Amino acid sequence: MPEQEAGRRSGNFEEVNLGFTEQAALLEAQRCIQCREAKCIRACPVRVDIPRFIKRLTDGDLPGAAASLFGDNMLPAVSGRVCPQEQQCEGACVRGCKGQSVAIGYLERFVADWARRRGDGAPLAPVAASGRKVAVVGAGPAGLTAAGELAAQGHDVTVFEALHKPGGVLVYGIPEFRLPKAIVQAEVDRLVKAGVKIRCNVVVGRTYTVPELRADFDAVFIANGAGLPVFMGVPGENLKGVYSANEYLTRVNLMKAHDLENANTPVLRGRRVAVVGGGNVAMDAVRTAKRLGAESAMIVYRRSKEEMPARVEEIAHAEHEGIDFQLLVAPLAVEGDAKRWVCGLRCRRMALGAPDASGRRKPEPIADSEFTLDCDVVVVAIGTRANPLLTATCPELCLDKRGNIVVDADGMTSLPGVFAGGDIVRGAATVILAMGDGKRAAKSISRYFAAASPSAASASDGDLSRV
Amino acid sequence: MHTILSKKSLSPNVTRLDVRAPRIAQIRRPGQFVIVRSQKGHERIPLTIADSDAACGTIALVVQAVGKTTRELVALGVGDVIRDVSGPLGNPTELLESGRALCVGGGVGTAVVHPIAKALRESGVSVSSVIGGRAKEWVIFADELRRCGEVVVCTDDGSDGRRGFVTDAVREMLEAGGVDIVYAVGPVPMMRAVAELTRPLGVRTIVSLNPVMVDGTGMCGGCRVDVGGEMKFACVEGPEFDGHQVDFDLLADRLKTYHEFERRVDACADGKCLIRR
Numbered sequence: 001m002p003e004q005e006a007g008r009r010s011g012n013f014e015e016v017n018l019g020f021t022e023q024a025a026l027l028e029a030q031r032c033i034q035c036r037e038a039k040c041i042r043a044c045p046v047r048v049d050i051p052r053f054i055k056r057l058t059d060g061d062l063p064g065a066a067a068s069l070f071g072d073n074m075l076p077a078v079s080g081r082v083c084p085q086e087q088q089c090e091g092a093c094v095r096g097c098k099g100q101s102v103a104i105g106y107l108e109r110f111v112a113d114w115a116r117r118r119g120d121g122a123p124l125a126p127v128a129a130s131g132r133k134v135a136v137v138g139a140g141p142a143g144l145t146a147a148g149e150l151a152a153q154g155h156d157v158t159v160f161e162a163l164h165k166p167g168g169v170l171v172y173g174i175p176e177f178r179l180p181k182a183i184v185q186a187e188v189d190r191l192v193k194a195g196v197k198i199r200c201n202v203v204v205g206r207t208y209t210v211p212e213l214r215a216d217f218d219a220v221f222i223a224n225g226a227g228l229p230v231f232m233g234v235p236g237e238n239l240k241g242v243y244s245a246n247e248y249l250t251r252v253n254l255m256k257a258h259d260l261e262n263a264n265t266p267v268l269r270g271r272r273v274a275v276v277g278g279g280n281v282a283m284d285a286v287r288t289a290k291r292l293g294a295e296s297a298m299i300v301y302r303r304s305k306e307e308m309p310a311r312v313e314e315i316a317h318a319e320h321e322g323i324d325f326q327l328l329v330a331p332l333a334v335e336g337d338a339k340r341w342v343c344g345l346r347c348r349r350m351a352l353g354a355p356d357a358s359g360r361r362k363p364e365p366i367a368d369s370e371f372t373l374d375c376d377v378v379v380v381a382i383g384t385r386a387n388p389l390l391t392a393t394c395p396e397l398c399l400d401k402r403g404n405i406v407v408d409a410d411g412m413t414s415l416p417g418v419f420a421g422g423d424i425v426r427g428a429a430t431v432i433l434a435m436g437d438g439k440r441a442a443k444s445i446s447r448y449f450a451a452a453s454p455s456a457a458s459a460s461d462g463d464l465s466r467v
Numbered sequence: 468m469h470t471i472l473s474k475k476s477l478s479p480n481v482t483r484l485d486v487r488a489p490r491i492a493q494i495r496r497p498g499q500f501v502i503v504r505s506q507k508g509h510e511r512i513p514l515t516i517a518d519s520d521a522a523c524g525t526i527a528l529v530v531q532a533v534g535k536t537t538r539e540l541v542a543l544g545v546g547d548v549i550r551d552v553s554g555p556l557g558n559p560t561e562l563l564e565s566g567r568a569l570c571v572g573g574g575v576g577t578a579v580v581h582p583i584a585k586a587l588r589e590s591g592v593s594v595s596s597v598i599g600g601r602a603k604e605w606v607i608f609a610d611e612l613r614r615c616g617e618v619v620v621c622t623d624d625g626s627d628g629r630r631g632f633v634t635d636a637v638r639e640m641l642e643a644g645g646v647d648i649v650y651a652v653g654p655v656p657m658m659r660a661v662a663e664l665t666r667p668l669g670v671r672t673i674v675s676l677n678p679v680m681v682d683g684t685g686m687c688g689g690c691r692v693d694v695g696g697e698m699k700f701a702c703v704e705g706p707e708f709d710g711h712q713v714d715f716d717l718l719a720d721r722l723k724t725y726h727e728f729e730r731r732v733d734a735c736a737d738g739k740c741l742i743r744r
Contacts, residue, residue, distance in 0.1 A: 162684050164504050164511070164551040172686075201553040203684055207490060229688040231698065238691060238698075238717055240724045247687035255510065255681070264510040264536050265681075266728040340720050387685050389703060 006320035010290045013176045025110040029057040032102045043092035045436030048072040066115040074148035077183045080109030083432045084311045130154040135217040137204045140168020141431045142223035142422030145438030151194045153446045160202040172254040205389030219417045219445045226423035227387020236334030241342030245285045245381035270377030272296040274345045277381030278308035285379045302330040302363045344372040410444035469549040477607040480532045482541040489524030497582040498560030502683040504551040510536040513680045517578040529578035534729045556683040557706045566647035572598040573653020577608045588615040597636045603627035634660045655719040662710035672710035
């Protein structure tokens, strides 16, 4: 995959990966041996028929490849960029047993980008209206996928988004250099063209409750995301200069704090920025810090590189960009100066012991190993917990002990006709798992309608569109 | 899109905007707020809902012009539109069911106190208010509050009502007795001072906090405050908390996070750009 040179790109917010040329894509596509029992399909959370779209690509049938891909996956330009392919399709690829697996993600991205550049972006085929109305809560990967799939079934879909812009984590969380926002907007536009209505600035749980939506729609799909950031619980976390990754990334990605000419939102530009965590969000935050001009942008992670949950490519990109990895290091306290600005992160060194419940080796502290990392901004990227706003106003929803919504095998909650998926069900997971949930829920909703009497269509014509 | 239907200057830097937002007007309750982004590229800022008219589908926003974003917001006129209004956010006020409430408002905080006083009055609770400002022209919502009960106005220079801080009048009313609950909203030092007056008397005191906020739905954690030694997100668990439990020093300090940035933006507006330094 051709990419912007590391030294240059760490000073801008443009996309790192530049995409395959058509020639490179064709060459790579020819490496697929078209397995009859394709393991890659089973390893894909949205079950993309990978050999089929690759076959059409090798045949030179790009429109056919696009039709095949978009038929299986509502957001291929997104998943082609952000999926952990090495744990999914590419991890299962037979070519990978001996040598390199087929670069399925890059091919997916190539086909999706080709379709978007042609302008029509593989439009959703018009279908007969079913007469059923579905409300989707949250315009993130799960909600957008469900909306597209539901619209393709002829249902009348309205998506309610809490922020002023649709996209969820794709716009507030994942940075421009990894997923250009124009791509997310193109995917949203495609859904809107297919008849999906998107209502921004509606916070379900505040503006409307789920029971209110249920009264106005024949089914509801809840995909409002993970929600509240988790902090470390160490002293000094409220000093000025400590951010949650959600806040730090939202200020830059959604509010464009890096664009001083056109945006009003401030963000503290640290000279030395320490990001705590080892997942994709931590990589996004630390690479953002570098691009905001930090002299030193550091990852502080209590295990070793092998245990990091981030995508392999993100870790590699971060290394090329000069990110300082402080591994086997655990924070003990954030230190502040006399004016309560962050001036350091007190840490201690760790060693890996026996595997814990997650199967990863458990980090254990090394005695007398304390030290202080000099830094002026700390970003905490250690996960999120369930947002209570929606569930608190719908007590009938069955929750697990972490506050996430419980669903059955069809994605239906304890309330008939109310489905849920994505991070509000799983806790913090991936974009592609959320998309898989959206796709499953859309299927289940259509089955739910088919099982109900057809005359029950459209509970009411109430108008929840005006806020 | 939310059209501004009327605009009124309340004090030298406080403006009331009545904005079309039918759903919010219909369901909002005292204590709740909205997040507003006036146009593309602008900040998301939390604003108090000072009043609403469900029949007209309007909410009253009270804006203190303190920075670039708020100055641009109050520069809008009648007929202009605000691009994004999200809400109602935050939890509604815990309203006293019967007895006597003392409502204390300082500066723009008086706009937060007004809907609380109004709701209390409507439910039959006896309401007294103490409100303050630097001078006569800085006192807001006095007439509206007089419709809810007795009002004592305090100004620093004595140009309206009594000379002195609201705390002096509050102390006297507390000493006279019979106050079941205090609602205090205003600058951090004022809320802290009122909470310190009521603490020894054991009078329940509710304060409304205004920390830095981005989304208003719990996602960013920027609005975290310390209440009784626990981290709380003001947008999800507040914005009103027990004033005797709030760490006001922390709140005041975190509110300074972007002061330097704002100073530079202001310098920029004067043609001396300091942002890039």
